Amino acid sequence: MKYWLVKSEPDSFSLQDLIDCPNSTEMWDGVRNYQARNNLKAMSEGDQVFFYHSSCKIPAIVGIAEVTKEHYPDPTASNPEHSGFDPKHSEENPRWFVVDLTFKQALSRPITLSWIKQQEALSDISLISKGSRLSAMPIEDAHWCYIVNCAKL
């Protein structure tokens, strides 16, 4: 099992929004960056995912979700009406993908970006290193465990 982190702007889709989805499950669509896409494709069913709130007052990891369906073509990329439409994408020859994420639990306290930056043990976490703008990125086991322990689930 692998660990990941996905980002979402809470103004457009928050952890609560995921909880409120049917079966607390949502198709994670709209990724239009190749590296982030490759990370989506590397996800397996059962992988655990930190849910991170970005571009907001207090950027933080706020919860945990699970990959419940492995990657499949992003339907929003084939929809000309959709802002994520890509004419070079098709069902037959897909360029962009989604996974399904299911809510698992909220952290009892959010793990803020500013706190993460203060932790020696997390000094090389992908979230604050090169390529940190990716909307989906891998998290090392040790970093995952450190954060989960500190969140006192």
Added chain:
DNA sequence: GCCAACGTTGGC
């Protein structure tokens, strides 16, 4: 709202 750090696009 600013801007640094990227990623993408397209002319050549």
Added chain:
DNA sequence: GCCAACGTTGGC
């Protein structure tokens, strides 16, 4: 294939 121009992300 280079690189300038442009767009996006996301912290501050």
